[in-house]
Amino acid sequence: MTSTFTVLPVPLDHLFSPGDDINSIVIEALSTTRWPDESTGISDGDIIVVTSKVVAKAEGRVVEAASRESVIDQQAERIVAVKHTPRGVTKIVQTSHGLVLAAAGVDASNTEQGTVVLLPVDSDASARQLRDHVIDRTGVAVGVIITDTMGRPWRLGVTDVAIGSSGVHVLDDYTGRHDDFGNTLEMTVVAIADEIASAVDLATGKL
Template sequence: MSDLQLTAVRGMGEIRAGDDLPQIIAEALAPLAPQDGDVVVVTSKIVSKAEGRSRPAAEREQAIDEESVRVVASRPYEGGVTRIVEHRTGLVLAAAGIDASNTDEGTILLLPVDSDASARAIAETLRSRFGLAIGVIVSDTLGRAWRIGQTDVAIGAAGLRVLESLSGQLDASGRPLVVTAPAIADEIAGAADLVAGKADGVPVVLVRGMGRHVAELDEPGAARLVRRQADDMFRLGADEAYRDGFEAGRREAAAAAEAGI
């Protein structure tokens, strides 16, 4: 395996609604002489800006409602309520991924409508411009239920094998691997964030050394990394578990009262 190199892509300027983001990224990449097998990580924030996913900050709660399919957990704080929700794309995250940082004063940004499609559009432009097999990741910042802090993950991907199944292979000691499947796209997104940073204004990172994972554009995108409901051992969030427990208790009490117990 080759060494991993990560380079901040600079000089893109402020992205506005309607901008041709794939072409802007291509122009900024050109001085870095892209190579076959490179991966370009693009923060979802500039994708959302280019796609016009901005709304007035006063509509934040309404936007969370509209972008969510269920509330997983909630917790009040002095300024309101923190809501962990399932986004319409299947992602589970705080406030439906809606963010007010690094955007115009008085506005918020929603996640892209279809991050895999956004990644594909960028990948198509880069591959056409440079004549190279280039993978693209659209990244966003998520917390983890059992860990403190946040990290970037892939919410969109194109031209990249997002998951590497090692099932059936042997580990260094010769033991068979059964369920090991590194989330390659998430690992690349997390590494890229170390270069981009949250306050440095670097929305794109060029990653070199992961060429063995670059694939055709028909490869499944980051939606493949969302765990299916049938496989989710922790499907019920705190709010849902409490509500279900309350309803079960109410039914038991009603049944007992009816039976005269």
């Protein structure tokens, strides 16, 4: 099964603050989309991908940078690795969400100077809430993915991955299926939602 798809960046043109109505902002932005085939808006099966940064800001997950280290320790259920560098201490931790990542996802970019942004409390719930709203307002059966940016052991560079979703098949399990040669696939479970997050990052960029 192969299928063509298009990734379309949707500029929100909005600096998010605690209390912002992300639902309305996304709905309004979606109405402006224009696809390569000249169609507009959204269609059944489309997936709306939103960074955890804007979701977290709208949910008020912004704190003073001075509290960064203590916030990371609060967010960490388990310390996986600690590295001392000339620029400070980097901690790889496991969060209450089950994510393993640097600094518990606490991030100082794309936020007011002197502040840092935490991850959303429950990105699956945030995705579900946005999805329900879009379906309710438009009648279009979309999925929603909320992303964060992570490094990978043994690979250079960061990629975007899914940390929350609703209405999306996040893992595609091929185990037990057969290839054209009659071999049974034994290990192949594809991280669809992570691949979608990465695809969208290509279209949007970091700035």
